[in-house]
Amino acid sequence: MTERDSRTPDGRPPAEQPRWRRDFPIDVAEDAYVARRDFAKFSVLVSAAFATGQIWLLLRSIFRRRAPGAPPARVASVTDVPVGAAIAFRYPTERDPCLLVRRGKDEFVAYGSECTHLMCAVLPEVEKGRLRCPCHMGFFDLATGRPIAGPPRRRLPVVTLEVRDGGIWATGVKLESEQ
Numbered sequence: 001m002t003e004r005d006s007r008t009p010d011g012r013p014p015a016e017q018p019r020w021r022r023d024f025p026i027d028v029a030e031d032a033y034v035a036r037r038d039f040a041k042f043s044v045l046v047s048a049a050f051a052t053g054q055i056w057l058l059l060r061s062i063f064r065r066r067a068p069g070a071p072p073a074r075v076a077s078v079t080d081v082p083v084g085a086a087i088a089f090r091y092p093t094e095r096d097p098c099l100l101v102r103r104g105k106d107e108f109v110a111y112g113s114e115c116t117h118l119m120c121a122v123l124p125e126v127e128k129g130r131l132r133c134p135c136h137m138g139f140f141d142l143a144t145g146r147p148i149a150g151p152p153r154r155r156l157p158v159v160t161l162e163v164r165d166g167g168i169w170a171t172g173v174k175l176e177s178e179q
């Protein structure tokens with residue numbers, strides 16, 4: 001029995017209380033107090049966990065994309081990607097999923113394909129000029145990688161490209177702070 005339980009309404013010690021009160025020692029008013037206190041505790045814990053998760057995702061994203069001197073990598077042949085099509089690749093490491101999209105005859109864009117909200121995979125909607133994250137309906141501008149709707153606030157990492165010798169090459173990754 002807790003200290004609060006021992007404060008009985010009629011002032012008699014707990015041992016002299018009727019059986020029903022011993023079985024249910026918390027009064028309605030106290031019960032509401034406990035519920036509010038527990039709710040406040042729960043809210044603080046959930047907020048702290050959420051903030052920690054966001055910081056962890058941000059740091060992970062920054063450190064994983066920092067691959068100084070990552071060598072250029074051939075992503076595909078130009079002929080492999082028709083206008084309006086997209087292909088998935090990984091750059092600068094095998095743990096970094098990216099999307100290459102051909103917007104026009106000579107126009108290619110590529111981005112890290114993990115949503116900057118909570119890292120779900122984004123999907124190209126080339127005809128609508130955007131990338132969509134299905135998890136919480138986040139949208140990014142296909143031309144720039146900037147968030148245009150939904151929860152994401154940060155731009156997708158931009159993979160810089162070079163077209164040479166009939167191939168499309170990834171040559172680096174620019175994070176939001178560098179764009």
Ligand code: FES
Binds near residue numbers: 120134135136150152
């Ligand atoms: S993970 Fe993309 S909008 Fe939430």
